[in-house]
Amino acid sequence: xxxxxxxxxxxxxxxxxxxxxxxxxxxxxxxxxxxxxxxxxxxxxxxxxxxxxxxxxxxxxxxxxxxxxxxxxxxxxxxxxxxxxxxxxxxxxxxxxxxxxxxxxxxx
Numbered sequence: 001x002x003x004x005x006x007x008x009x010x011x012x013x014x015x016x017x018x019x020x021x022x023x024x025x026x027x028x029x030x031x032x033x034x035x036x037x038x039x040x041x042x043x044x045x046x047x048x049x050x051x052x053x054x055x056x057x058x059x060x061x062x063x064x065x066x067x068x069x070x071x072x073x074x075x076x077x078x079x080x081x082x083x084x085x086x087x088x089x090x091x092x093x094x095x096x097x098x099x100x101x102x103x104x105x106x107x108x
Contacts, residue, residue: 015056
């Protein structure tokens with residue numbers, strides 16, 4: 001059970017990083033939307049992308065990690081440093097903020 005909770009929390013941290021990276025890019029003076037990213041990745045990489053899923057509770061594949069790092073022009077090691085720097089409080093807040101995450105976390 002402990003391992004499952006740790007993995008769940010790590011996935012949440014990955015999702016938080018994906019959202020931070022996306023919203024850190026401004027399009028017409030506003031944070032990049034999920035729809036914009038979905039469309040742009042679909043066009044540039046010929047791959048269906050679901051930002052909402054990737055930012056909530058991702059089960060990110062190596063292919064998706066490669067695409068996101070390539071898209072945002074960041075190194076994979078930098079991406080994982082960002083994940084490592086997500087705080088316990090940020091993870092707890094993200095879980096508490098979404099009913100789906102809260103319920104899934106309770107089931108573990």
